[in-house]
Amino acid sequence: MGSGQSVVGEPPVQEAPPAAMPGAWRRHALAAGFLAPAAVFLGVWVIYPTLRTVIRSFFDADGDEFVGLDNYAELFTSDVLLTAIKNNAIWIAVVPALVTAIGLIFAVLTERVSWSVAFKTAVFMPMAVSAFAAGITWRIVYVKNPDQGAVNAGIKVVKDTFDPGGVLAAARPSTDDLRQAGGGIELERPVQPGDVVPLGLTAISTDDVPEGAEQAVRPEPLQGGITGVVWRDFKPGGGEPGRVETEELGLPRVKVELRDAGGDRVAQVESETDGTFAFEDVDPGDYRLAIGQETFARPFGGVSWLGPDLITPAVIIAYIWIWAGFAMVVIAAGLASISREVLEAARTDGGTEWQVFRRVTVPLLAPVLTVVFITMLINVLKVFDIVIAVAPGAVQDDANVLALAMWRTAFAGTSDFGVGSAIAVFIFLLVIPVLLLNIRRFRREI
């Protein structure tokens, strides 16, 4: 603190002190005077709240009754809080190591490319955005509907290239003698030549009826053949299932399969604009009629990133996106200060790039890597804003971390300041060892 210097610097120009005030006392008073503002600020905003929180953690929700360690017991018995502790453990195990590793990779690689400044700027950019804003952005990126969420949109593009959805995705049979089997629809009973088979489908919106569809028609039987109709078995009010009625449209270009008793495909035809189809010259015997699964293939509905199962990984990815730039910049600075001669010497001695990296660069960078790792460790222990921003209300229990649990217990509805304080003290206790480690390291460096 700067105040000490001014005390030391002043004495030579002092006038003779009054007899009642010895020099030593005055110097102390002066030092105390300069320290006082900082001490008051620290006292009011750090020391008092800390003590108050510790004391509060031994009282019940209203703060009237002393409950001993009950609040701490709650911390390790309530499911919600245990999930928070478990998630914090995941964060601690995954994030500092991953951020440091990614930062190291970026730093080493960008050293070798000519446009490294542009790349570094791009990677560092997220640090300039507030974590909350970044969280909101990622929440939108993660939306399940592929029309809205960028991640699912990307997956959909790739998936649709190899496996596009069918024309009648949501369609289902209108009567019970059709059943859904293996992604397609199959007629329950066997058919013989001469039969006329209605294949009614519902749950097709008028917009999804293939173009050129006309009023459905029930075809005449065919000698030695099997005929039928595929149609949208629905008219306003529902209509009578299984009967071709006016206002009901045929479904053109549906691939209808004729299968033998063993289930193998014998023939396949496409339906006409009025939905009719016909298999001609069919040998006598029992057959099965089916509409193949490619007609019904479901379009990609999106991965539920914000659902209870994937929420913690999803938040962690967003967090790493923010902090990777920080790690990269710090490590790159450390990298720049490594003397080139050592690296050259290692290469001259026949070390491969990988060996040089493993045995020379990383050990020399160790102090910087430790700084990044420990900084991230402290950050992760108290992570809060990104979790509350990315995780929707319904899954906040699943995404819970200690700091969020503290806020939700103390402030969000529950208003249990006792347990909230206990969580705060618990976080404090977790941070202390890391802090001590950090302080010791600073001392050594000085």
Place this chain on the structure above:
Amino acid sequence: MTRHRWRFLALLALLLAALVAGCGGDDDDDDEGGAGTTTEAAEDVSGSVSIAGIWIGEEQASFRAVIDGFREQYPDVEVKYNAAGDNLPTVLSTAVEGGNPPDLAAIAQPGLMQDFVTRGALKPLDFAREAAVENFGESVVETGSVDGQFYGLFWKANNKSTIWYNVNVFEDALGADAEAPETWAELVETAQTIKASGIPAFSVAGADGWTLTDLFENIYLRTAGPEKYDQLARHEIKWTDASVKEALREMAKILKDGENIAGGTSGALQTDFETAVGNVFSKNPKAAMIIEGDFVPGVPKVKLKPKQDYDFFAFPSLGGSGPAAVGSGNLVVAFNDTPAVQAFINYLTTPESAEIWVKRGGFVSPNKNLDASAYGDALLRETSTTLTEAETFRFDLSDLAPSAFGATVGQGMWKLLQDFLRNPGNVDGIARQLETAAARAYK
């Protein structure tokens, strides 16, 4: 030099003194607030009023118009509105704990009001009681009372027993002359027909837990009846009661068919209320109807014509229940009672203040002296009359409960009914978890 130094130290000491005084200053302010309540001269009231409320967006603009009406009468009073949105209970609890609440708050939960009364944070509204009884009636004043003492003015009402549908989608699916379902069984059947037409019947705002509590309450009020409803609201019967499970099973009749919900079950869980309404009322609707209150028409961004584009029917009867309505609304409560605050409360009791918002739309006033013709929109007039004419009227149960159970994002009813939407088969499990959460909240 020494003199300078001492002068500096003196200055420092002064600064510190000021700082310490500053820390203790809050208490002084509070005392002043309490002392200044004696008399008021109607026209020359001055000062400031700070209000915290849940209204955001369009509703916030409407409330500002109401404030402007007040400023016309009291030009010397500063009025600040702070839109806290869904987080209002949190914001207020924290502000009360910190000893620095706003002057007024428009809260949606009588349960929260009760909390604050217990904590001694609220000022009684005795000064406005007479005007309130005259304009709103005794029963409305009762809704805002705790142990007979009048604390909250029930100023804005909502009918939550309405189901809104896209008229075109309904006609495509059911025919032009189809009648609205009158019983729950008819509704479930209608939903199947709509699904067969190729569009999911329901849009469910699963990301906002309160929409699910509304659905549950509407069912529960009809299957269990008003007495049990009151008992459950006071937690005098357990959530594991057979009546709760029966209501959950009825609710599952709609929720279990994921294909009949826009976006499927997991999609619905990520759909917030605005999006859910948009699913029903847009150029390419993704669902036929949404079960929510009379505020639905205020949400869509596209211009819609009542009756022609959108319409509603009352929440159907269940097991032969008579006309019943679940309602909600906003209670204006006071943390201070300065003359300016009193003037504002008194202004809110007048039909004129309600009329400003009613004319802007999306507002139902329990003020019986308000001329019904003020409602520009015929549908809104209908929803408000079904509300007042219901045989059974109950305030939204989740709002009667302690807010930790009934009105907190990611906790209690909101969260557990979201879990129920995810897995509607789990009636017993959810009932048990509801009871555990309720037992903790109703201490």
